[in-house]
Every structure is written in C-alpha cells, then in structure tokens.
Amino acid sequence: MAAGKRGFRELDISVSSATPAKDRTALSHYQNLYFVAVGPEIHVYQPQFPTQKLTSNPVFKLCLPVTEISLPGYINPESPHAINHLVVGDLGNEEIVVAACDDGDVISYTTRSIGFAIGKLEPATEAGVVPLDYIRPILHRNVRKSAWGIAIHKLSRLIAISANTQEITIFAFALNAEPSSSNDPWDPTSRTYLECRAQDREILLQGHAANIPNVSFCNTEDDRIGMYLVSNDINGTVVIWRIWEGYFKIYTPQQIALAHGMPSRGRRGWNVLCLDPRSFRPVKNGQEFVGCEPRTWRGAFDISSSQLEVTEPPVPVSRLQASRSADQVTAEDLDDTYENEEDDEEDEMDFHIIAEDASSHDTRPLVYSITRDFNNPADQMAPPIPGVMPVSTWHSHRAVEHETYTVSVPFLVLTTTDKDIFLWSPSATYPATATHLANALHQHPAEAHLSWLEQFSRLNMTVQIPELGIVIIASQAGRVGLLTLTRLQYSRRNSQCAFRLDWILPFKSQEEQGLRPALPLLGIAAGPIQGQENKQDGLDRESPWGLGRSAWKKGEVGRRYRLILEYFDRTVLAYEVGRRAEGAEEVLVF
Secondary structure, rough: OOOEEEOOOOOOOHHHHHHOOOOOOEEEOOOOEEEEEEEEEEEEEEOOOOOOOOOOOEEEEOOOOOOOOOOOOOOOOOOOOEEEEEEEEEHHHHEEEEEEEOOOEEEEEHHHHHHHHHHHHOOOOHHHHHHHHHHOOOEEEEOOOOEEEEEEEOOOEEEEEEEEEOEEEEEEEOOOOOOOOOOOOOOOOOOOHEEEEEOOOEEEEOOOOOOEEEEEEEOOOHHHOEEEEEOOOOOOOEEEEEEEEEEEEOOOHHHHHHOOOOOOOOEEEEEEEEHHHHOOOOEHHHHHHHHOOOOOOOOEEEEEEHHOOOOOOOOOOOOOOOOOOOOOOHHHHHHHHOOOOOOHHHHOOOOOOOOOOOOOOOOOEOEEEEEEOOOOOOOOOOEEEEEEOOOOHHHHHHHHHHHHHOOOOOOOEEEEEOEEEEEEEEEOOOOOOOEEEEOOOOOOOOOOHHHHHHHHHHOEEEEEHHHHHHEEEEOOOOOOEEEEEEEEEEOOOEEEEEEEEEEEEEEEHHHHHOOOOOOOEEEEEEEEEEOOOOOOOOOOOOHHHOOOOHHHHHHHHHOOOOEEEEEEOEEEEEEEEOOOOOOOOEEEEE
C-alpha cells in the first residue's frame, strides 16, 4: 500500500468540485490510465508501479464540451457543467469513460482514443496537458436535469443514465449496419435481436417518484440483450425493470427492511448493484459465511457485529507517510456548500412497516417512450419505429400479464442507504440469505477535526471485482469496506448466498498516524495492477465480464487489483487487493 499527497501548480478546487456527489475517479482495466473529475474536466494520470504514485499534473486533460451554455446546475449554479459521476466500463469491444454532469449533459469517450492521444503528445507540451479538441465523444446528450447514475451494458451496448427528472434514459447503440430481414426488425424478444438493431435508440423509463442516484444492469452472459435494469431512488425504493417487455416491479424500503427483519429507518437510498451468482465464493462454515455470529430472524442475517471481527493487515503500515501542502481543502471550505442542498435529515421521512412479503407487491406498467436516433439534434422528432407498439397499446397489451407476473431474475441485488448494506434476492432462482449490515462504515470519531464528516455519511460509492468475489463500498465520510461475496452449500441442491466484511480502509493504524485527511472522499477506483490488465481485442465471451471460465478462475487466485482512494485535498491512499495463490478464502490487502 502507499500514501501520498500531490499538488497542482494551478490548483483550483472550486465549491462544485468539493460538493458531495458520487464516485468521481475511475481506473481503466486495459491501460494504465487513472481518471479524476475536476469540475467540468477529466484529468488523466498514469500511476507509477508499484507505489501507484501520481504526478503533480495530469498527463492529459479532457475539457468536456457543453450542449448549451445557459443550462442550469443543481448543486452549484456557478459551475453547472461540473461532473457528478464518472464511470469506466466495457461497451461492446471498446472500453469507455462516461461522465454525468450537473447540467444534465452526458459525455463519453473511448479509453483507446485517450491512450492513443497520450502516446502522440509532443515532449515539449507543457506537462502534457492539452485540451482534447480533436477527440470526438461517442456520446454527447442532455437528460434535461442533473445527471447522476451511470450503468453500461457490454454485450447489448447500452448506457443508462438516471437524473433528477426522476427518469432513466437508455442510449441503445446500433448493433448492425443493415436491418435484419426479419418481419420485425426491432423485436428485442427475438433470438436475433443482437444482430438486428441497426439504428441508435433512446429509451425513457418513468416509474420513480424521487431522484435516482444509481442504476445497474445485469451485465453478464445470462442477460445478453440487456433486459434487466435495477434502479434505486433517494427514498430507498428499488425498481427492477424488464426494459424490452415494457414493465417493472417496485420494492419499497419498508418491504426490503421487513425481509431483513428490521424496521424501516427512513434512510436515503444511494447505491444498487446486480450481482452475478457465480461471483459468490463457496465457503465451509458459518464463520466464513458471514464473518461473525449473526442475529437471525426468519432466515435473515444481521451481521452488524462483524465490524468487531475486522483486524489490521498482515504487513506493517508504520513506514507510510502523507505530506500536506498549502492548497489543502479544509472543513471550512466545504461548510458553505450545503446551504442550498436538499435537506437530508432522516426525521423528514415517516415510513411504516408494511406487513406483506416483498414478492407480493403489484407489478406496474412501464411508461415507455422511444426516439429513433439519439445522435439527432434535440429539437428533431424522430418518426415512429416500425414494429414498436404505441405506448397506449403497449400498456393494454401487458395488463393481464402484470397481474400474474412473477419476478425471476438471474442476479442478486445489493443496495445501500446512508449507513446500511442489504443483500437480497428478488426471486427464488438464486436463493439468498437476506443479509443486513447496519452502520457498516459509520464512525464516531473522538477527534473534533473529524466530527464534521458525519454530514457526508452516505454509502454512495461502489466497485465490483467479480473475479475476486469482492464488492468495495465507500462512505463519502472517508472510509471504505471490502466485502467478500459468499455461498454456503447445505446440500447438493440447497445453498444460500451472503457477504462478509473483511477489511475497513484506511486501517486504524493509518488513521492514528494521520495518513487519512479530515476530508471526504472524492472517489474510489479499482483495476488490475500494471502488467495484468485485460486484453483489448480477442476477448473470450464464454462467461461474464469478457473472460473465459478458465481465465476467470485463474484470475481468482493469481491476479491482483490496485485500489486507489482519493480525498478532496488530493491525498491518495493506494492498496493492492488479491487472494492467495493456493486459493485461501482470505482477501489480502497490501
């Protein structure tokens, strides 16, 4: 692990860049590229191996284009084009970086083109920092209000964006240059769907009654066409969408809490993930299963006491140091950013437990609209699409099916609130023990200089590492938890899935040494360490995430990932995450 502080010669940390948002850092899985959102720009770094040290200046700077100069912002009107969320993921055979901005703009570039541009930089260029005027985005659209959630579906080439319109916009890229000879050239339920979508589409999903901070696709081979999307709104309501069939199912926060044997606390919803059942690692006993002696209620596990089981790393960290500089952001710099924010106090919520099973909630029709080409100017209305039913017909056609619809999905769902983590299954397809970790990373610091971070206590950052069976969850207050996804086999046919809290970062010893700044997290990023990145071409698609099963299993015990935590003052803590080569269950953090 490593820690350090880098400064910027012309550092300008504006109010917008210091305002709570979602994750604003990301790592490429194919190249040594680290992305950081700074206001309306993306700064690109190339971390040094093995310390992951960053240079003072980025090697490249993306100055994001603007759809319309006069568009307002939600968080900070003085910087409306500031980036709220930054995500890197695979879209078809290309890796892309997607930025969601406060004015509603959504911009995406391929990481291949960024890496190529960096390779073409002239040595005489000032610190290699130049505007990317000659690199064209593959997507630049506006979703009308502040954009937040980002999800990318690899095989079906979809990008989903949630916004403060309380709507989700899906950008579906064309998959073929020529329409199929099928009678219905755009029938997502057909077996030839992935070969027949010949035009870009824009799909609008409406069903939430509050702002939507996060969305997640079932991004595996079990859902090649991108049928399933899961979203979580700020009220804690989770919606599972069957996009191409035109309907969805709602799970209220009361139902989710009841399934876990606890009262609904009225906390805000922040993150949601679709988890591949194959990424859950088999274990032998209850201790390995959930990491503690859990409290149980009708099969639900409360593993909140597992925090007491978390220990220090196997290697000392006393040699680590983090320097400080005069441009460090302080608590006072951030205090003024909350005057115009929506009030987050929990006592405004008045939720009551609903005495019903979560699977019994009514399924409602999807408000569904489609435009033909999302690369057309916004003021041009696309003509009707052949083969797609009008909205009114769509609803009536599905009305009877809604009444008897039973959810059966190929994934498990993990959701987070301000302080709690929930794992649950929407169906019996993949049995999951309803697992709940309360106050997962919550802290009551004795130091006065840390107490102000309580206002940032929200689990709003997540990263999956499927081949290691790990989910990384961070609170913007400054702490990060590493969860191992586990599966306990009771018999040949019966098993249950859960998770175990293995590590909390920064380590206690690091905090005691003052390596953790008294500031919120800007973002967390994870990717393979240098030399172990994915290959850009020739991916084996026999199993999820573009890896053959044999390569996936090899990665489980051989490949290590780097995890970078970056704070608002640009302090960086870097770690390596992996498993023992002999296949031990322990997650190693270096």
